[in-house]
Amino acid sequence: MSIFEFLVGISYLGAATLFVVGLHKMRAPSTARQGNLISAGGMAIAVLTTIVFALVDFGGNWIGWAALVVGTAVGATYGIVRARSVEMTDIPQLVSIFNAVGGGAAAAVAFADFVANLSRPSVELTVSIPIVLDVLLGSITFSGSLIAAGKLQGVISGKPLTFPGSRALNVIVAVIALGAGVLLLIVPPNLLLLVVVLGASLIFGVLMVLPIGGADAPVIVSLLNALTGLAVAMAGFAIDSQALIIAGALVGAAGTILTLQMAKAMNRSVGAIILGGFGTGDSETSAGSESVDLTNVRELTADDVAIQLAYAKHVLIAPGYGLAAAQAQHEVAELAKLLTDHGIDVKYAIHPVAGRMPGHMNVLLAEANVPYDQMLQLDEANAAFANCDVALVVGANDVCNPDARKPGNAVSGMPILDVDRAKSVVVIKRSMRSGYAGISNPLFTDPKTGMFFADAKKGLADITIAVKEYVTA
Amino acid sequence: MSIFEFLVGISYLGAATLFVVGLHKMRAPSTARQGNLISAGGMAIAVLTTIVFALVDFGGNWIGWAALVVGTAVGATYGIVRARSVEMTDIPQLVSIFNAVGGGAAAAVAFADFVANLSRPSVELTVSIPIVLDVLLGSITFSGSLIAAGKLQGVISGKPLTFPGSRALNVIVAVIALGAGVLLLIVPPNLLLLVVVLGASLIFGVLMVLPIGGADAPVIVSLLNALTGLAVAMAGFAIDSQALIIAGALVGAAGTILTLQMAKAMNRSVGAIILGGFGTGDSETSAGSESVDLTNVRELTADDVAIQLAYAKHVLIAPGYGLAAAQAQHEVAELAKLLTDHGIDVKYAIHPVAGRMPGHMNVLLAEANVPYDQMLQLDEANAAFANCDVALVVGANDVCNPDARKPGNAVSGMPILDVDRAKSVVVIKRSMRSGYAGISNPLFTDPKTGMFFADAKKGLADITIAVKEYVTA
């Protein structure tokens, strides 16, 4: 290690510190954006340092650099365009796609490093092990993330796709990938073997994600995020770059923690999710439960709801996945504003796993310019339901299912919004169909609950119109 | 670096991980103790690894090892005896003493390493710089911490001790220490110079802490804690031991954060504290303010207080430094229990900087077996004062001084307990004298406040006796 390489290492440490500071500032909404910019600054330092380092230590030839520049231009354009145009409701897909490309890039780097070593009689384990691990993890995250994105986008069915013997095939592919990988460590550099590892891992990634329900996809996205981080760290070991090691490890750890938190909030084990199970995407699941008898369901019209709201003092809105599915964030914000202007105290009760990714609702409402301090988090909200006149449930189901307090069902033990403690409840959804967990919800048949069957977007718009009459009248 | 040294390094990383996990578990009282044990486990690993390493790589002779064993036995005995016997109110002193010994040990290690290098014509900067820094920091923390302990113990006056030209002397000593240190880096190894650094640093440590008010001592203890950590890390650089570097850096960072949090909670700048200022120890400061006119002070007897308490429904007890000074934690717990048994809802309102070190009150009450969930922290407590019939202030002053809400005084902006929002207030203290901040407190002259002038221990005992009559009657 020369003095120069020493300095390179130091500035990588600087970049790493900025990454950490950036993530740290993500703790509060007020500083989060600044945090992201700081992290971007760290990225700039890491990249510039690497360019200088590469030019000085290797130089390289113009073709290589040209490939890099052109490639970067293409990738950057794609990334920026997608980032600019994406619907807030489609964020999970996009994150998943960025996982895919990250993993793919990591695999490509390791692959290239291996190609560069082909000429040599043998490669030290300290290099070959990370290369193999990187290609393994990178390929799995690449194909797996694409499938997950497909499921979230709906281009691939949210249903768990399994076929006879799929599990077995899964195992076989895994064995092939690992076997070829181990072999690579002992025999002299052999391109074919690495190609086998690559191919098998790609297939494994697909087989791993296919059987997972669409609604579980976000958890998998988070998990793959962590894996991508580890793949990048491995690439760092392979080409001895501290920048990659530090950043990769950071993301690997962060992603893992987040995954566990998500799973916990949905009170499911990550294992159960990977092995598939319930949570097989949305309404499809519960086509059966159509046959719910509507006897003790009190159905409301937009007018009924409007009256209840217009004469309430405290209103809490509990949004759920349906709000996202219907893209009704602007409608709900408009209604809330109307009521607030009319002197009614309106707040949002946000469940951590409402929607299809953690904090999903906060992002949507923020997009509709709902001020942050109107969004009550679980504890705050539950303290407030007690003296709330009308709780307006918009496309939410599991997150306010009182059965969670009882043992022995799919949501048992999941912390919920105590909507049923409000003086009266109004639920906007299209039918009596169940939600993600695929179980019925006693809240809907509770005497103090009124159901307004409609698409969230349309229903909210109608209510707003109706309310206008009462408040102006 | 041999394979063996590699393995040593790895097991140091293992130890470090345990230190981190241990500190992490300190976040919740329920896991805190386990955390400390885990951290101790890390310590055991680090020590055993080092012993193996030292035996294999250096061997050494029996005298050295004998010195180590005997020394360890002596030190361990002292430490354990003190730890077992210390009064909970004296924890700050003890922590300060452990800082002193830690810093001293670090300095001794660097010194010994230097002595071992004396024979050589020159020492690389990568070794000499950490040695010098270590001796500097180690000696400062050693002498400084002893003075701080003395002030907290009261053997050294809590008053800021300054004499004409003390500041100047301070600067001179600092210059000597640094000058000698820098010189050491350029000239061939020279014991005398290092002795100068050592001596000057010791004097500097004394001069640095003497002018600081006794009540500020805890902040300084925390600061010295951080410095000790850094000194240890430097020792690690000097003898190339990752265990010392990691653990030292951990403590250095942790101590710094804690110092800032303490200073913030007292809304003072660390700089202001080091330069001395107000906070010149306790009642002494405000001998002048004796001349407060007692016209609009409503004085109470133990009986008056007992009646108020016996007929209250919700009681909040706000303890402060006076409780610690009077060692009245058991009396207050007894009174609280008596009231609770009588069906009165009693909770404690704990201010983060009540007393003389952060969390001081929690430790004292925990000692008196007050269940943890009866101690409300600042926000919880302030939410509860609204419907509290009697707020019983025991030896607290600044932490419930309403003037903090007004600008332009010593406590302005400091978050306080909203005692004055309670329906009625009873304050137990010995006089109208001011507290740590040395300013008067309008709460004491508030019409709904009654003052019971007494030593906390005695006063609470009297109240308990009086209450017994009413509740049994």
Add this chain to the structure above:
Amino acid sequence: MIETLFGNLAIFILSLLVGVEVISKIPSTLHTPMMSAANAIHGVVIAGAIVIASVANSPAAYVLTFIAAVLAAANVFGGYFVTDRMLRMFTRPHATPQDATEKVES
């Protein structure tokens, strides 16, 4: 060699610890932006693309460089832009603890 390996391993393990600690206290409100931010950070793999570009000397290597560059660039630019876009929406400052208490009291 082994010196480097140890250095890298130490860096790896400590970075894992930092990652765990820095995340474990993020409010669920910010989980989505956080996930996206972490996602952007692993775009640092572009540094890897730069290195392989500088050592590339065969058609295969050029192609791999190009692929790596496209993918990594999409990750890093897209990641930071979309995160920033999301966070720009969280305009209003966090409700202070005090507000919180007021809310509950009311």
Add this chain to the structure above:
Amino acid sequence: MIETLFGNLAIFILSLLVGVEVISKIPSTLHTPMMSAANAIHGVVIAGAIVIASVANSPAAYVLTFIAAVLAAANVFGGYFVTDRMLRMFTRPHATPQDATEKVES
């Protein structure tokens, strides 16, 4: 040489980051035990005492070893014992958020 230095520097900086992150969320309730626990951790300097003991070969070195051992041992043993003693007092489990809400509601 420089390899080692870099490794150590990296370890130092990352450890600082871990230290900051792991502490920054500890409730003030536990500040005193926490301070005492951190205090105990820097007792790891006893490892330094062990190293100098193993290389000591002069009276001066023996004396310094002895001093270092006494001080470090006092730090590490005293630190862990007093911290444990304090924490043993926090017997009761942390009030769960739920209790908290109830408290406030009441």
